[in-house]
Amino acid sequence: MDPVSVIALASIITAGITLAIGCFGAALGEARAGAQALQSIAQQPDEANSITRTLFVSLAVIESSGIYCFVLAMILVFANPFWNWAIQSAGG
Amino acid sequence: MDPVSVIALASIITAGITLAIGCFGAALGEARAGAQALQSIAQQPDEANSITRTLFVSLAVIESSGIYCFVLAMILVFANPFWNWAIQSAGG
Amino acid sequence: MDPVSVIALASIITAGITLAIGCFGAALGEARAGAQALQSIAQQPDEANSITRTLFVSLAVIESSGIYCFVLAMILVFANPFWNWAIQSAGG
Amino acid sequence: MDPVSVIALASIITAGITLAIGCFGAALGEARAGAQALQSIAQQPDEANSITRTLFVSLAVIESSGIYCFVLAMILVFANPFWNWAIQSAGG
Amino acid sequence: MDPVSVIALASIITAGITLAIGCFGAALGEARAGAQALQSIAQQPDEANSITRTLFVSLAVIESSGIYCFVLAMILVFANPFWNWAIQSAGG
Amino acid sequence: MDPVSVIALASIITAGITLAIGCFGAALGEARAGAQALQSIAQQPDEANSITRTLFVSLAVIESSGIYCFVLAMILVFANPFWNWAIQSAGG
Amino acid sequence: MDPVSVIALASIITAGITLAIGCFGAALGEARAGAQALQSIAQQPDEANSITRTLFVSLAVIESSGIYCFVLAMILVFANPFWNWAIQSAGG
Amino acid sequence: MDPVSVIALASIITAGITLAIGCFGAALGEARAGAQALQSIAQQPDEANSITRTLFVSLAVIESSGIYCFVLAMILVFANPFWNWAIQSAGG
Amino acid sequence: MDPVSVIALASIITAGITLAIGCFGAALGEARAGAQALQSIAQQPDEANSITRTLFVSLAVIESSGIYCFVLAMILVFANPFWNWAIQSAGG
Amino acid sequence: MDPVSVIALASIITAGITLAIGCFGAALGEARAGAQALQSIAQQPDEANSITRTLFVSLAVIESSGIYCFVLAMILVFANPFWNWAIQSAGG
Amino acid sequence: MDPVSVIALASIITAGITLAIGCFGAALGEARAGAQALQSIAQQPDEANSITRTLFVSLAVIESSGIYCFVLAMILVFANPFWNWAIQSAGG
Amino acid sequence: MDPVSVIALASIITAGITLAIGCFGAALGEARAGAQALQSIAQQPDEANSITRTLFVSLAVIESSGIYCFVLAMILVFANPFWNWAIQSAGG
Amino acid sequence: MDPVSVIALASIITAGITLAIGCFGAALGEARAGAQALQSIAQQPDEANSITRTLFVSLAVIESSGIYCFVLAMILVFANPFWNWAIQSAGG
Amino acid sequence: MDPVSVIALASIITAGITLAIGCFGAALGEARAGAQALQSIAQQPDEANSITRTLFVSLAVIESSGIYCFVLAMILVFANPFWNWAIQSAGG
Known part of the structure; x- marks a missing residue:
């Protein structure tokens, strides 16, 4: 396969x-904290x-783990430096 | 296989x-919170x-994990930047 | 294999x-909530x-996870944008 | 292999x-609810x-998960749009 | 391998x-319900x-999951539409 | 490999x-019911x-799962329609 | 490999x-029943x-699962219809 | 590889x-029964x-599972009908 | 594949x-600590x-594990020495 | 690879x-019996x-499982009928 | 692939x-200790x-496990002797 | 690869x-017995x-499982009959 | 790949x-001991x-397991006899 | 790959x-014994x-399992008879 693919x-x-x-981990964690509350x-x-x-403090801290993963996923889909380089060199 | 495939x-x-x-994680988490309630x-x-x-607060926070995954799935199926690029370069 | 396959x-x-x-997750979750009820x-x-x-509120929220998956499955079988593109370009 | 296969x-x-x-999930879930009853x-x-x-309400909701899977299995075996397309293009 | 195989x-x-x-799921589920009874x-x-x-109601509902799987297995062995098509086109 | 193999x-x-x-599931299930009895x-x-x-009712229902599997195994070994077709077409 | 192998x-x-x-399932099941006795x-x-x-009734029913498996193993080793066919067609 | 190998x-x-x-299953089962005794x-x-x-009755029944496996292992190593056939046809 | 890919x-x-x-580990850990609190x-x-x-002390220490992983992920995506070397030698 | 290898x-x-x-199973089983004693x-x-x-009776019965495995391992290393046949036919 | 890759x-x-x-182990461990505290x-x-x-003593000892892994990861990314040798011999 | 390798x-x-x-099994088993003591x-x-x-009796019996494995490992490394045969036929 | 790689x-x-x-095992073990303390x-x-x-005695003994692994990792990275031989024969 | 590699x-x-x-097993075992103490x-x-x-007796016996593994690892890295034979025949 070519680099772009x-x-x-x-x-x-x-x-x-x-x-x-x-999100799986965050959901389980928030459920545990919420159930205990x-x-x-x-x-x-x-x-x-x-x-x-x-x-609320606990939920915020646990949710931050899910947010980190969401941020990385968005970076990989919409602002991926490897992809930018690849389509740039493929188009060059 | 070609890049489009x-x-x-x-x-x-x-x-x-x-x-x-x-959704698996969200379902288990919501079940735990609901059962405890x-x-x-x-x-x-x-x-x-x-x-x-x-x-309700707990269910909303847990459901948000499932929503994140649903959003990513919809992006990949209906608004996929990689796919747009691929069919554009295949059709060009 | 060709792209259509x-x-x-x-x-x-x-x-x-x-x-x-x-559905596996939804069934387990609903069973947990129902048993606790x-x-x-x-x-x-x-x-x-x-x-x-x-x-009932809990069952509805948990069932929504199963519904999301059911919707995606139906989209993939009956309204799949990738498939539409593939048979269109194969038939073109 | 050819597309039909x-x-x-x-x-x-x-x-x-x-x-x-x-069905595995539905059976376990219904067993849990029934045992608790x-x-x-x-x-x-x-x-x-x-x-x-x-x-009965819980069993109905849990059974619906199994029914969704049964419906998809029947669609794939008896009313499969991909299969219809494949034998149509193979026979054409 | 040819399509028939x-x-x-x-x-x-x-x-x-x-x-x-x-059957594994049904056996475990029925055992759980029966033991609880x-x-x-x-x-x-x-x-x-x-x-x-x-x-008895619970056993009937749980057994239905096993029956669904048994029905699908019988369909695949004795009334398989894909197989019928395959030996028909192989013999044609 | 040829189809017969x-x-x-x-x-x-x-x-x-x-x-x-x-049989694994049936054995575990029957053990659970028996121990509870x-x-x-x-x-x-x-x-x-x-x-x-x-x-006894529970054991009979659980054993039925094992029997289904035993029946399918016997069908596959001694009355297999696919095998009959294969040796028939290989010998024809 | 040839069909015989x-x-x-x-x-x-x-x-x-x-x-x-x-036998693994039977041993665990019998142990559970015996320990409970x-x-x-x-x-x-x-x-x-x-x-x-x-x-004793429970042990007999559980042991029957192991016996089914033992019977199938003996059939496969000493009275295997596929093997008989294979050495017959290899020797023919 | 040739059939003998x-x-x-x-x-x-x-x-x-x-x-x-x-033996793993038998050991765990016997341990469970013995500990309970x-x-x-x-x-x-x-x-x-x-x-x-x-x-003692329980140990004997559980041990029988291990014996079945031991017997099959000995048959495969010292009285294997497939092996006998293979070295016979290789030497023939 | 070439080194860059x-x-x-x-x-x-x-x-x-x-x-x-x-993040999975951090979420589970924080949930455990929060629930216990x-x-x-x-x-x-x-x-x-x-x-x-x-x-708060416990959450900070647990969160540090997630931060380490986040830092490594960011280094791999935005400041990767291997990637810098690869595109430098590919472009040279 | 040749048959000997x-x-x-x-x-x-x-x-x-x-x-x-x-030995893993025997060790766990003996530990369970010993701890219970x-x-x-x-x-x-x-x-x-x-x-x-x-x-002591329990330990002896559990140990017998480990001994069976030890015996088979020694047979395979020092008195292996397949190996004897292989080096005999390789040397012949 | 070449050695550098x-x-x-x-x-x-x-x-x-x-x-x-x-970090997964450290997070779980610190959570256990913190929750118990x-x-x-x-x-x-x-x-x-x-x-x-x-x-605090326990957290420090547990954290040291995570630190060891972090140190090894940093060595592999920024001060890798194998990599230094590889780019040196590739550039030589 | 050649037989020696x-x-x-x-x-x-x-x-x-x-x-x-x-050793994993022996360590867990000895820990269980020791903790119970x-x-x-x-x-x-x-x-x-x-x-x-x-x-002490229990520890000795459990340790014997580890010793069996240690003995086999030493035999395989230092007194391996297969290895002796291989280097002998390779050197012959 | 060449031996060096x-x-x-x-x-x-x-x-x-x-x-x-x-480190995973050491972290879990230390957490268990610390929590119990x-x-x-x-x-x-x-x-x-x-x-x-x-x-402190327990932590020291448990930590020694992690240290053994750390020592082996350092040996493999910085004082690896196999690597020394490989670059020596590659450079010779 | 050549035998040396x-x-x-x-x-x-x-x-x-x-x-x-x-070490994983030893750490868990020692932690269990220590926590119980x-x-x-x-x-x-x-x-x-x-x-x-x-x-202390229990820790010594459990630690011996880890020591066995450490000894084997050291033998494999620093006094490996297979390696000695390989570099000897490669250098011969």
């Missing part, structure tokens, strides 16, 4: 796999405020 | 795998409101 | 795998209404 | 794998009616 | 794998009737 | 794998009759 | 794998008779 | 794998006799 | 896999301050 | 894998004699 | 995999000081 | 894998002697 | 995998000294 | 894998001496 092939597959695994509220309703606050 | 092949497979894994309501009926509110 | 091959397999994994009703019969309502 | 090969294998995984009836016999009703 | 190969293997996975009867002997009735 | 190869391997997986008898000796009856 | 290769490997998996006797010594009787 | 290769590997898996004796010393008797 | 291929895939696995606050509300402080 | 290759690898898996002695010191006796 | 390929992939696995503080608030001190 | 390759890899798996001593200090004695 | 390839990959697996301090604060001392 | 390749990879798996000390402080003594 190789790089396109790798970029598409990598973007998908990276986003899939990253629900349990804690049921157990100690008076602390609902501080539990909710801690939950 | 390679890119189409990779796009189709990646779209499917990404969406499948992302049901348990918490049974345990502490008086807090049903705050439990439901926290559940 | 490649794209048909990838579309068929991807549609099946995507739907299978998506049954347990909660047995534990707190007086809250059967709010438990059932929360269960 | 490729498409037939992919259709047969995909139909089987999709149905197998979908049995446990709940033993625990709270007075609520047998609402437990049974919720069980 | 390919289709026969795929049909035999797919029939076996589909039936095996489907035995436990519930021991725990609440007075409800043996409604437990048995719910068990 | 391919079909013989696939039939032998599929018969073995199908029977093995099916033993536990239930020890817990509630007065209900030994209804427990034993429910156990 | 292919069939011998497949028969030997399939016989071994089938027997191994079938030991626990039940220790818990309810007065019911040792009915426990032992139920154990 | 193929059959020898398959026989050696299959004998080893079959014996290994069969030790626990039961500690819990109910007065029933040591009937526990030991049941343990 | 090889290095681009390896860089893209490695960046994605590394980031995906690293929620549980601890519900259990001992008076210690919410020291629990929150310890949680 | 093939048979030597298969014998060495099979001997190692068989022994490794068999230690727990039982701590729980019921007066029965140390019958516990130790049962432990 | 081979070494670059191996260095990039190995650096990523090593860092990913190392949170639980211990909630259980025994008076010992928060010694718990925090022990936690 | 094949046999050396197989011997080295098999020795390593066999020893690794065997520590727990038993803490639970019943008066029986430390008989616990320690049983522990 | 082969040895460099194997050394780089092996160094990375060995260090990664070794935190729990023990919370449970028995008066024994903090002897617990901390035992923890 | 093959043997070097196998030796390097086997040394790494063997050491990695062996910490728990036992917290539970029964008066027996700290005999617990520590038993812990």
